[in-house]
Amino acid sequence: xxxxxxxxxxxxxxxxxxxxxxxxxxxxxxxxxxxxxxxxxxxxxxxxxxxxxxxxxxxxxxxxxxxxxxxxxxxxxxxxxxxxxxxxxxxxxxxxxxxxxxxxxxxxxxxxxxxxxxxxxxxxxxxxxxx
Ligand code: NI
Numbered sequence: 715x716x717x718x719x720x721x722x723x724x725x726x727x728x729x730x731x732x733x734x735x736x737x738x739x740x741x742x743x744x745x746x747x748x749x750x751x752x753x754x755x756x757x758x759x760x761x762x763x764x765x766x767x768x769x770x771x772x773x774x775x776x777x778x779x780x781x782x783x784x785x786x787x788x789x790x791x792x793x794x795x796x797x798x799x800x801x802x803x804x805x806x807x808x809x810x811x812x813x814x815x816x817x818x819x820x821x822x823x824x825x826x827x828x829x830x831x832x833x834x835x836x837x838x839x840x841x842x843x844x845x
Contacts, residue, residue, distance in 0.1 A: 717745075761844045762821045768844060769799075770824045772815040772831055775839040779809065783836035787813070790834065794827050810838075 724732070732744065741747045761768060778784045791798050797819040804812040815831070817824050821844075828842040 758844070762825055764821050767819055768821050768824065770817045770828070771843045771845055772817060772828050773839070773841050773843070774813050774815075774831060774837055775806070776811055776813070776834075776837045777809045778811045781836035783834060784811075786834050786836075787831070790827075790830060791815075794830075797823060797827055 732747075735741075736744060736747060776783045776787075791801065794817075797817050799816040799818050801816070802814040804814075806812050817827060819827075825842070828840070831837070832840040832842075
């Protein structure tokens with residue numbers, strides 16, 4: 715594929731971190747990494763416009779005793795029983811839970827549920843992955 719040069723302005727600190735990362739990960743060129751990141755970013759957004767049903771996985775970590783998060787997640791899960799296919803719950807330690815939820819539905823709807831789950835107060839980490 716033909717390559718075209720494009721100048722971008724990047725925060726100095728971010729550029730420094732990028733250089734360290736490139737060295738550690740063994741990336742030969744900054745352009746190659748930026749291309750990979752952009753492709754992943756575009757791919758991630760493209761599927762959200764698809765009309766057909768898709769599968770996705772939502773991963774989250776939370777402290778089950780904080781802010782009634784378990785109760786809120788349970789309520790949200792029941793509200794979206796049609797799209798939530800299955801949930802795997804792992805007690806990481808005394809406080810923290812890891813939950814992996816499999817979703818099936820229209821991409822826009824899946825994104826909405828994911829945003830709703832992420833917005834639950836007490837969630838430490840939440841990530842949606844299209845499979
Ligand atoms: Ni737990």
